[in-house]
Amino acid sequence: MQQSELLHIAENWFHQQKWKPFPFQKQTWNAFLQGKHGLLNAPTGSGKTYALWFPIVLNYIKNNPDYKTKHKKGLKAIWITPLRALSQEIKQSAERITQDLETQMTVGIRTGDTSTKERAKQKTSMPDLLITTPESLQLLISSKGYDKTFKNCSAIVIDEWHELLGTKRGVQTELGLSRLKTICSNLRIWGISATIGNLNQAREVLLGPTGKALQNSILIKAKLNKKITVKSIIPKQMETFPWRGHLGLHLLEEVIPIINKSKTTLLFTNTRSQCEIWFQKILEKHPEYAGEIAMHHGSINKETRLWVEQAIRNESLKAVVCTSSLDLGVDFAPVETVVQIGGPKGVARFLQRAGRSGHRPGKESVIYFLPTHAMELIEASAMQKAVLNSAVEDRIPYLNSYDVLIQYLTTLAVSDGFIPEEIYPEIKQTFCYQALSEEQWQWLLNFLVMGSQSLKTYDEYKKVEVEDDGKFKVNNRAIAMRHRFQIGTIVGDAxxxxxxxxxxxxxxxxxxxxxxxxxxxxxxxxxxxxxxxxxxxxxxxxxxxxxxxxxxxxxxxxRLSFSAKMSELLRQELYTAALESKKQSEEIKSLTPMFAKQREESIVPQPNQFLIETFKSSDGYHHIFYPFEGRAIHEGMSSLLAYRISLLSPITCSLAFNDYGFELLSDKEIDIQQVLDNDLFTPEYMLSDLQKSLNSNEMARRKFRDIAVISGMVFTGYPEKGVKMKHLQSSSQLLFDVFKDFEDDNLLFQQAFTETYEHQLEEGRLRMALERIAEQEIVWKKCQNPTPFSFPIITDRLREKLSNEKLADRIKRMTKILTR
Known part of the structure; x- marks a missing residue:
C-alpha cells in the first residue's frame, strides 16, 4: 500500500469524527512512515496522541496487507508515560483507532497497578501495543528471554518527555532505549514534549548525541495559536506588609463567583497541605458545595483519585482543589477555569496548569492568579509577560548517574546476563554516559562483582558473578528477587x-x-x-x-524554589515599579501603597542596583540582602556569605531565606562596609568556600541515601514490610562514613557531592548570580524598622517557633506598629 493511501485512511477516520487533522499531525504521520525518529512539541489537549498512534497502526497495515483476516501476534509498539494515571486514557485512544480500522491489534497496560493475573497473561502473550512506565520497562528487561519479547517492536513513544528529562527516570529511559536500539532491528523512537527552552537538546538526549538516530530525525513543532488569558485576583484591601502565613484564604470569597460561573474549576495549590486546608475552608464557609467539590493529590488513594478524575469528565463536580497531581495529560474537556493559588515558581508549570482549561483545540485557556501575599502580585505580572513572550525554562539533563547505571547493569545480569564489551558501546551512545571512561567502566564492573574496595569482605555486596564465557550474571534467586522489587529511581521520604x-x-x-x-x-x-x-x-x-x-x-x-527564568522575569517586573503608571501592569499599579511604604525607609531597587537593608529589633541585628534569585540560590548564597563574614570576625548568625532575599540575624552588628570592602560577593573560590560553609558533608550524606538505594547497596524491604526510613538513613550513613574515611575515590560517594552542588544548590546559577551582583551598584540602607520587602522573610522565621494562631496575632501587632 502506498503512503498516500495510508494517509488517506487516517484522514478519512478524522473526517468520520467530524474533525480535521492539524498540519503537525500530518507532518508526524509522514515522517514516521518514512522511517524517521523525532521529537514532537505540542501542547496538551491538541491531539498529540493521535499524531503518533495513527502512524504506528498504519505502519502495521502497510506491512500486513491481510490485516483484517490474518493477525500476527506479538509486541509491535511501546508507549511510555511518566504517570500511570494517564495510561487508561492513552489506551482508549489507541483502541478507538485499532477497532475502527478493523485491525485485530490488542492494547495492554503494564504499570505498578497491573494485576498479577494480567502480568502472567502478558508473559505468555504480549499485547500488540503496550502502554507502560520507565520502571515497568526495566522490569520487562529483567525477565529471561526479554530480547524475544521486544524483537519485532517497531516503535517506542516517550510521552511527556519534558517531565522525564532532567530526572533520573529520564536516565533510566535513555538506558532502556540504548538496549532496544540493539535488539529491535527496525525501531523508530519518538518523544512528545510540551514546551521547554532547550528542545534541540531534549531531542539529543532522547536519541543519543551520536549515532544514526539523531541524524535521521526531525523536530516537529505544533503551531497552534492557543490563547491563554491570565487574570489576577487583586485584593480590594492591599496590605503594605505582606507575609506568607495565610495561604491566600483571605481571598476565598473572591473565588466563589469564579466557581459559580464555570462548569468546572480546578484550584491548583503548590503543596498538599495547602490543598487540604483550602478544601476544608471552602466547605466550612460554603456547605452548599458538599458533594460538588473534591480534592486530588498524590497521597490520596488511587480509587478516590480515579473517581475524582471520572467525576470531572462527567461534569458532576463544580470544583476540585488539587496539586501537581493533575498537572499532566489527563484530558478534561469540561474544565473551563483554572485558579492558581500562590506563585507557581516556574513558567512551564504555570502554562501547563493554564492548559488544563479550554482543553480542546482552538479553545481559550483561562487562568486566575490568586496571590497569597502582596509581593506575589509581582509574580502575577511577570507571568502575564511570560505568556505573551512564550518564555519557558530549560530542563537540565543528568550526566554520569552511576547509581542508575549500576541498577541497569544488575537488571541485565538478572535476566540473561551481559557481556561488557557488547554493552559498553551502547551505554556510551547515551547522552548521560557519553563521557564514561574505560577506567570508570572497569570500576563499575568490579563494584558489581565484589562490592567496592572497602566492602569486599562482605558477601552481601557481591551480587553478580562472571561466568566462564565472560558473561556477567546474577545466579542467586534471592538477589534477583530483591533487585526486581527495588527497580526504580524515585526515592522519597518513607x-x-x-x-x-x-x-x-x-x-x-x-x-x-x-x-x-x-x-x-x-x-x-x-x-x-x-x-x-x-x-x-x-x-x-x-x-x-x-x-x-x-x-x-x-x-x-x-519548598519549591523559583526557576532561573522565573527569577529573571520577576526582576524585570520589579524594576517597572519606578516607571510612570502608564507603562505599568495593573498588578504593579495595585502595589503602589506597598512601594510607597518601602521607599519611606529604603528603596525599590533599579536594574543596576543591589539592595542591602539593616535594622535592629528585640530579636537582634537584622541584615537583609535582595538578589531576587529564588530560595535554592539564597540558601547557598546566605551560607557562603555567613562563612566569609566569620573569617573577618567571629560571629554566629541564624539564616532565613525566601524567593526574594535572605537574612543574617545576629546578636551583634555586622559591619556591612567591611563586607563590601573585602568583596565578599566575589564568585572566586566559590566552590571551596561553599564546601566549608555549608555542612556539605551533611547534604551529601542525605543525597547518598538515595544513591545507595538506587544502586542497590541498601535494600528498602519487601512490599508491606518496608524498611523504616531511619534504618535506611543509618545504613546509608554508615556506608557514607566508610567511603569518606577509607575510599574517597568511590564513584558513588563522589556522585553524592556532585549532585548536591549541581542539582540542589545549582552551583552554576549561584555563580551567575554573584557575577551579576559584582556588576551592580550596592545600595546599603540603615533602616529604623522592618520594610515591606523584609517583612515576609522575618515572619517566615517566626513560623518555625510559633503556632499559626500565635503567629497571626504577633504579625497583626507588628503590622499595627509599623503602619502607625
Missing amino acids: NLTVRYQKGGYIGTIEESFISKLAPGDVFTFAGRNLEFIRIKGMSAQVRNSSKRTNKVPSWMGG
Whole structure:
C-alpha cells in the first residue's frame, strides 16, 4: 500500500469524527512512515496522541496487507508515560483507532497497578501495543528471554518527555532505549514534549548525541495559536506588609463567583497541605458545595483519585482543589477555569496548569492568579509577560548517574546476563554516559562483582558473578528477587499508609510528619479530621474525629524554589515599579501603597542596583540582602556569605531565606562596609568556600541515601514490610562514613557531592548570580524598622517557633506598629 493511501485512511477516520487533522499531525504521520525518529512539541489537549498512534497502526497495515483476516501476534509498539494515571486514557485512544480500522491489534497496560493475573497473561502473550512506565520497562528487561519479547517492536513513544528529562527516570529511559536500539532491528523512537527552552537538546538526549538516530530525525513543532488569558485576583484591601502565613484564604470569597460561573474549576495549590486546608475552608464557609467539590493529590488513594478524575469528565463536580497531581495529560474537556493559588515558581508549570482549561483545540485557556501575599502580585505580572513572550525554562539533563547505571547493569545480569564489551558501546551512545571512561567502566564492573574496595569482605555486596564465557550474571534467586522489587529511581521520604483501625485505606503520609504525632492527636487529611491511634508495621492507624485541629501534614515537596527564568522575569517586573503608571501592569499599579511604604525607609531597587537593608529589633541585628534569585540560590548564597563574614570576625548568625532575599540575624552588628570592602560577593573560590560553609558533608550524606538505594547497596524491604526510613538513613550513613574515611575515590560517594552542588544548590546559577551582583551598584540602607520587602522573610522565621494562631496575632501587632 502506498503512503498516500495510508494517509488517506487516517484522514478519512478524522473526517468520520467530524474533525480535521492539524498540519503537525500530518507532518508526524509522514515522517514516521518514512522511517524517521523525532521529537514532537505540542501542547496538551491538541491531539498529540493521535499524531503518533495513527502512524504506528498504519505502519502495521502497510506491512500486513491481510490485516483484517490474518493477525500476527506479538509486541509491535511501546508507549511510555511518566504517570500511570494517564495510561487508561492513552489506551482508549489507541483502541478507538485499532477497532475502527478493523485491525485485530490488542492494547495492554503494564504499570505498578497491573494485576498479577494480567502480568502472567502478558508473559505468555504480549499485547500488540503496550502502554507502560520507565520502571515497568526495566522490569520487562529483567525477565529471561526479554530480547524475544521486544524483537519485532517497531516503535517506542516517550510521552511527556519534558517531565522525564532532567530526572533520573529520564536516565533510566535513555538506558532502556540504548538496549532496544540493539535488539529491535527496525525501531523508530519518538518523544512528545510540551514546551521547554532547550528542545534541540531534549531531542539529543532522547536519541543519543551520536549515532544514526539523531541524524535521521526531525523536530516537529505544533503551531497552534492557543490563547491563554491570565487574570489576577487583586485584593480590594492591599496590605503594605505582606507575609506568607495565610495561604491566600483571605481571598476565598473572591473565588466563589469564579466557581459559580464555570462548569468546572480546578484550584491548583503548590503543596498538599495547602490543598487540604483550602478544601476544608471552602466547605466550612460554603456547605452548599458538599458533594460538588473534591480534592486530588498524590497521597490520596488511587480509587478516590480515579473517581475524582471520572467525576470531572462527567461534569458532576463544580470544583476540585488539587496539586501537581493533575498537572499532566489527563484530558478534561469540561474544565473551563483554572485558579492558581500562590506563585507557581516556574513558567512551564504555570502554562501547563493554564492548559488544563479550554482543553480542546482552538479553545481559550483561562487562568486566575490568586496571590497569597502582596509581593506575589509581582509574580502575577511577570507571568502575564511570560505568556505573551512564550518564555519557558530549560530542563537540565543528568550526566554520569552511576547509581542508575549500576541498577541497569544488575537488571541485565538478572535476566540473561551481559557481556561488557557488547554493552559498553551502547551505554556510551547515551547522552548521560557519553563521557564514561574505560577506567570508570572497569570500576563499575568490579563494584558489581565484589562490592567496592572497602566492602569486599562482605558477601552481601557481591551480587553478580562472571561466568566462564565472560558473561556477567546474577545466579542467586534471592538477589534477583530483591533487585526486581527495588527497580526504580524515585526515592522519597518513607511513606506510611494511613488506615482506619478496621483496615480501610485512606492514603499515604511521609514518616517525618507521623513521627511527630502522639496518640490522641488530631490532624486533617484527605478532607477528614482523623485521630492518630498508633503505628503498626508501615501503617498509621486512625479513627474519625469531631475535634477541630490546625495540624495538617506537610510534605517535603512544599519548598519549591523559583526557576532561573522565573527569577529573571520577576526582576524585570520589579524594576517597572519606578516607571510612570502608564507603562505599568495593573498588578504593579495595585502595589503602589506597598512601594510607597518601602521607599519611606529604603528603596525599590533599579536594574543596576543591589539592595542591602539593616535594622535592629528585640530579636537582634537584622541584615537583609535582595538578589531576587529564588530560595535554592539564597540558601547557598546566605551560607557562603555567613562563612566569609566569620573569617573577618567571629560571629554566629541564624539564616532565613525566601524567593526574594535572605537574612543574617545576629546578636551583634555586622559591619556591612567591611563586607563590601573585602568583596565578599566575589564568585572566586566559590566552590571551596561553599564546601566549608555549608555542612556539605551533611547534604551529601542525605543525597547518598538515595544513591545507595538506587544502586542497590541498601535494600528498602519487601512490599508491606518496608524498611523504616531511619534504618535506611543509618545504613546509608554508615556506608557514607566508610567511603569518606577509607575510599574517597568511590564513584558513588563522589556522585553524592556532585549532585548536591549541581542539582540542589545549582552551583552554576549561584555563580551567575554573584557575577551579576559584582556588576551592580550596592545600595546599603540603615533602616529604623522592618520594610515591606523584609517583612515576609522575618515572619517566615517566626513560623518555625510559633503556632499559626500565635503567629497571626504577633504579625497583626507588628503590622499595627509599623503602619502607625
